[in-house]
Amino acid sequence: MVSPVLRHVNERVELLLEIADDELILGWRDSEWTGIAPFLEEDVAFSSIAQNEIGHARALYELAARELGKTADELAFDRPPADYRCARLVELRLPSWEHTIARHYLYEEADAIRLEQLKASADAEFAGLAAKIDREELYHRMHAQMWFDRLENEPRFVAALDELRPLVGVRDGHTPELTELWVEMTMVRRSQPAGTTW
Amino acid sequence: MIYEVFRQERKGQAFQHAGSVEAPDEPFAEWYAREQFGRRGESEALWVVARESILPIEDFVDELNRNYHRVDGYPLKEKLKEARERAGTSTQKAT
Numbered sequence: 001m002v003s004p005v006l007r008h009v010n011e012r013v014e015l016l017l018e019i020a021d022d023e024l025i026l027g028w029r030d031s032e033w034t035g036i037a038p039f040l041e042e043d044v045a046f047s048s049i050a051q052n053e054i055g056h057a058r059a060l061y062e063l064a065a066r067e068l069g070k071t072a073d074e075l076a077f078d079r080p081p082a083d084y085r086c087a088r089l090v091e092l093r094l095p096s097w098e099h100t101i102a103r104h105y106l107y108e109e110a111d112a113i114r115l116e117q118l119k120a121s122a123d124a125e126f127a128g129l130a131a132k133i134d135r136e137e138l139y140h141r142m143h144a145q146m147w148f149d150r151l152e153n154e155p156r157f158v159a160a161l162d163e164l165r166p167l168v169g170v171r172d173g174h175t176p177e178l179t180e181l182w183v184e185m186t187m188v189r190r191s192q193p194a195g196t197t198w
Numbered sequence: 199m200i201y202e203v204f205r206q207e208r209k210g211q212a213f214q215h216a217g218s219v220e221a222p223d224e225p226f227a228e229w230y231a232r233e234q235f236g237r238r239g240e241s242e243a244l245w246v247v248a249r250e251s252i253l254p255i256e257d258f259v260d261e262l263n264r265n266y267h268r269v270d271g272y273p274l275k276e277k278l279k280e281a282r283e284r285a286g287t288s289t290q291k292a293t
Binding site: 040150 | 219222229230232237
């Protein structure tokens with residue numbers, strides 16, 4: 001476990017991990033719809049969004065890993081759940097489509113503001129990566145907006161938005177659902193002896 | 199709604215039918231078409247058309263069997279060859 005090192009990291013790594021953890025956990029949660037989304041086209045689309053988010057997480061972990069002398073995989077999978085920096089919003093297992101789309105919309109809205117700030121950062125490497133990620137997120141935002149426009153007058157969707165909105169950006173402690181996901185997410189990796197190369 | 203998707207593989211090439219996507223409206227159709235036919239760099243451009251906007255023509259009446267309208271049954275190749283030989287401009291080298 002790399003945890004002792006990661007309790008005290010500099011601001012840059014802290015922010016990289018925060019975003020990477022958000023993207024990784026949301027990517028996993030979104031991917032839970034693969035095969036069971038409301039219809040086939042959306043299944044392909046939403047799975048692809050999930051895959052993009054995990055790709056963004058990898059790129060961010062790589063930046064942090066270089067600074068910490070670790071690998072992206074170690075950062076993604078070898079920390080205990082308590083050391084993750086993700087927001088509670090992304091941790092929840094949401095088996096209803098209206099909640100999933102509400103979270104997707106709220107996340108993209110918040111993520112856009114964060115990426116906009118990072119793109120203007122003096123840290124050229126970080127700003128460059130943020131710009132790259134943002135070019136993909138643009139399509140995620142289009143997707144979230146389309147669903148929002150379609151569902152905005154549906155009471156179930158409105159209720160889901162109201163329910164989830166207070167969780168945006170809340171990072172003080174985690175939900176039990178993060179630990180459940182972590183167990184699944186790291187199962188294969190933990191089943192291998194230390195030093196296994198993948 | 200079904201949208202038909204046509205794909206251009208390289209600039210300047212003709213668009214070819216790639217498949218179809220089911221979507222509730224045009225923005226969704228655009229997104230799904232991009233996702234299924236464009237994200238791997240396999241397309242230069244796409245045309246996304248609502249199936250109902252396509253004018254289908256399926257019946258070609260030829261009651262009087264006017265086969266002179268058809269392009270089959272008139273082998274030009276042999277006739278050209280003969281004509282070239284007569285004119286002495288055969289593309290085949292004389293031995």
